[in-house]
Amino acid sequence: VVGAGEAGSMVVREMLRHPEAGLYPVGFLDDDPNKRGQTIAGVRVMGTLEALPQVARALEVEEVLVAIPSAPGSVVRKVVEMSRAAGVRYRILPGIYEILSGRVGISQIREVRLEDLLRREPVRLNLEEIAGYLEGRVVLVTGAGGSIGSELVRQVARFHPEQVVLLGRGENSLFLIEKELEASYPELKYKVAVADVRDRDRLRRVFQLYRPQVVFHAAAHKHVPLMETNPDEAIFNNVRGTQNVVELCLEFRVERLVNISTDKAVNPTSVMGASKRVAEQVVAWGASRAASGQVFVSVRFGNVLGSRGSVVPVFLEQIKRGGPVTVTHPEMRRYFMTIPEAAQLVLQAGGMGENGDVYILDMGEPVRILDLAKDLIRLAGLEPYRDIDIIFTGVRPGEKLFEELLTAEEGAEASCHEKIWVAKKSPLPSEFPHLLEELYRVARLGDDLVLRQVLKRLIPTYQPEGVPATDGSDRV
Known part of the structure; x- marks a missing residue:
């Protein structure tokens, strides 16, 4: 068991209570030198993480369990790599975001x-x-019913x-979240509106x-290539x-x-971004x-891991089929955050309450999609290029190699929360x-070209393909 802290000792005690598991x-x-040689629930701390290969051999270990809910991704990665090298299985207790109750047990042990x-x-x-x-x-x-919306519901319920x-x-996604609420939050009063x-x-x-008093607006089309070909729907x-939601929020106070x-x-x-x-x-x-x-605010963040239709589920499906895994470009990078982490920061930003602000979530370091693909292949117990090939398919319409969280004309200021920034306000177009x-x-009218030109007048920094740069004098 990697981690002789609270979670580790809790799960070891449960293992001893339930030998049938x-x-x-x-x-x-454990890397804490003070714990070395200590005995917790009759189980000894054998050394630091570096000792994993020797300890695994000496004790004929069959499985390594990571039991540090707060461990950053770098520690988890190290355990995974050392376990693979030692030829032993590895599993993990969920991260702090998943353990809302603070209790950990055998039932929560899962695959990495x-x-x-990518934990931070x-x-x-x-x-x-x-x-x-x-x-x-x-x-x-x-x-x-969406990935972010449903997680906001779970977090608000607390x-x-x-x-x-x-x-x-x-209706299907609403039905699923409704069933989950019945099971996990029986005391929560809720209503479902198909609209x-x-x-x-x-x-x-x-x-x-x-008569809502607080509104989280998460309904949106989000797929960049699809919205390039269906811009009117975006x-x-x-x-x-959004205008409908905003006007009704004004009307109903x-x-x-x-x-x-x-x-x-x-x-x-892209049209979606614009x-x-x-x-x-x-x-x-x-x-x-x-x-x-x-108080009306916006909260801006990057990709959320594992949201519906995002890159991770697509890669997992490709690995299941035996490959190849398709990456658009070797240098394509994206900011990532877990769904619960994003939802919690959205709730926090909502509480900061400076009317008209745009908040930006600190997404950490951007991740190379190619590295992400290799990680997923290895987590499936396979080796990239040997068992599963990776091929490059080219950048899709409207995509960038790097995303930015701030517009150049904005700049950002720190807020009272370390992970949330405030974009400087930019004035609205006069008309x-x-x-x-x-x-x-x-x-x-379905006139895609003129639609992109009007978007450019609303957002001077919008750079669509095939629309000439404007000098501001033309009229649509």
């Missing part, structure tokens, strides 16, 4: 996943600040809201019926949908609106009209409402 602890490894290798120092949350605006409130989450309203248009954020009348009825869903944005909104090269940048502008426009006591109407008009 077939797990017999023979020793601990990619997010374990756990984010310390200001729980009072979050509870302050969620406890006893009616909370509406749009896009509640803060004793009066009621949670799950709004989304995909589309583009349908303003339906949305208004939801606001009228439930506008209707990501921009018009919602206390807090937190809009989920993306690093692709920064100096966008549409999310305009959505941020819509929220800022709403913030300028908010009454005192109302903003008029440009929005123009955007909707050309989207309805």
